Amino acid sequence: MTSMRAWRTTGEPGGLEAVRIPVPEPAADEVLVRVEVCGICRTDLHVVDHEIPVHRPRVVPGHQVVGRVETVGDDVRGLARGDRVGVAWLRRTCGECAFCRAGAENLCPRSEYTGWDADGGFAEYLTAPAAYVYALPPDADAETTAPLLCAGIIGYRALERANLVPGGTLGIYGFGSSGHVTAQLALASGARVFALTRGEQNRELAREVGAAFVGAEDDAPPEPLDAAIVFAPAGELVPVALRATRSGGTVVLAGIEMSDIPALSYADALFRERDLRTVTANTRADGMRFLALAANLRLRPRVTGIPFEQLHDAIDRLRDGRARGSMVLHVAAGQSGS
Numbered sequence: 001m002t003s004m005r006a007w008r009t010t011g012e013p014g015g016l017e018a019v020r021i022p023v024p025e026p027a028a029d030e031v032l033v034r035v036e037v038c039g040i041c042r043t044d045l046h047v048v049d050h051e052i053p054v055h056r057p058r059v060v061p062g063h064q065v066v067g068r069v070e071t072v073g074d075d076v077r078g079l080a081r082g083d084r085v086g087v088a089w090l091r092r093t094c095g096e097c098a099f100c101r102a103g104a105e106n107l108c109p110r111s112e113y114t115g116w117d118a119d120g121g122f123a124e125y126l127t128a129p130a131a132y133v134y135a136l137p138p139d140a141d142a143e144t145t146a147p148l149l150c151a152g153i154i155g156y157r158a159l160e161r162a163n164l165v166p167g168g169t170l171g172i173y174g175f176g177s178s179g180h181v182t183a184q185l186a187l188a189s190g191a192r193v194f195a196l197t198r199g200e201q202n203r204e205l206a207r208e209v210g211a212a213f214v215g216a217e218d219d220a221p222p223e224p225l226d227a228a229i230v231f232a233p234a235g236e237l238v239p240v241a242l243r244a245t246r247s248g249g250t251v252v253l254a255g256i257e258m259s260d261i262p263a264l265s266y267a268d269a270l271f272r273e274r275d276l277r278t279v280t281a282n283t284r285a286d287g288m289r290f291l292a293l294a295a296n297l298r299l300r301p302r303v304t305g306i307p308f309e310q311l312h313d314a315i316d317r318l319r320d321g322r323a324r325g326s327m328v329l330h331v332a333a334g335q336s337g338s
Contacts, residue, residue: 006123007311008060013050016312024119026127028075033087033128038121039064039146040306040327041177043089045318046257047116055117062121063089063114064149066142076130086134087121088149089113090281106281122311124331134287147177147301147326148294153282155182156290158254161277162227164191171225173217173241174232175202177326178254181301182229183209188297194221201324205302220244229254235261239269247272254279301326
């Protein structure tokens with residue numbers, strides 16, 4: 001097979017087109033992966049809509065890939081044809097800067113990302129550096145594993161940075177793909193979850209997952225939060241979340257993009273040692289720890305399968321706030337959405 005089906009950006013904001021392009025060749029340190037499924041992430045929407053800077057014109061988005069190794073580069077060790085792997089957002093780092101040497105490779109100034117700097121998983125094949133793919137069990141369910149590779153990993157890192165006290169109350173603002181996986185993780189640790197989100201579909205999902213309180217994004221929770229994570233890319237929610245958080249609590253902003261944050265009142269929003277923190281991508285160590293934890297806890301994202309030809313509609317659903325839980329694009333021949 002010399003060419004493959006793919007979806008790529010057109011160069012115009014919001015543009016996405018179905019094309020046939022050559023199957024890529026892996027470099028010496030890379031593997032060629034035959035894509036089974038690829039999760040559809042809000043970051044993909046940001047790439048398509050140019051809400052984050054264009055890094056590669058006409059890129060193939062997609063960075064929550066489950067597939068099998070097709071070929072390996074000459075320098076690759078430890079992976080072989082047929083191995084089940086996951087390909088995630090973080091694609092490559094320099095390994096030499098102060099951040100990489102300190103174990104903070106997510107802050108590497110030369111970091112590269114799947115579906116942004118290099119073609120991603122909305123295609124039948126992609127290449128990825130072997131050192132940055134995750135080995136998966138051969139029998140892993142592709143559909144429910146895919147969202148764990150970004151929505152799950154980012155949620156895990158956000159929860160780690162939230163400093164949630166044992167048995168504490170966590171507010172989740174925006175209950176989409178990351179929000180509903182993070183809620184399951186927090187509940188498994190003994191926390192209570194308050195979900196504050198737009199859309200009745202998302203509120204129904206929050207109740208289904210086990211949230212103790214469900215309300216609109218700007219509702220006041222019934223009691224002060226010990227910590228909050230803002231997944232919605234809405235800057236106006238930052239002061240809302242800070243005001244809802246108790247003294248000494250933490251608010252974490254988990255998105256790669258966010259609208260402007262309104263002016264903050266020091267006394268109402270930040271005083272009394274409230275912490276405001278952000279999340280920037282993730283490290284490979286985050287991914288390995290989270291995937292092991294997710295397997296032990298048997299985390300199950302709520303997934304809607306999307307046929308390959310219907311990616312446009314799925315992106316529109318994300319854009320309009322009509323998506324529920326996680327959406328996963330079926331890429332391999334013979335698979336269909338549900």
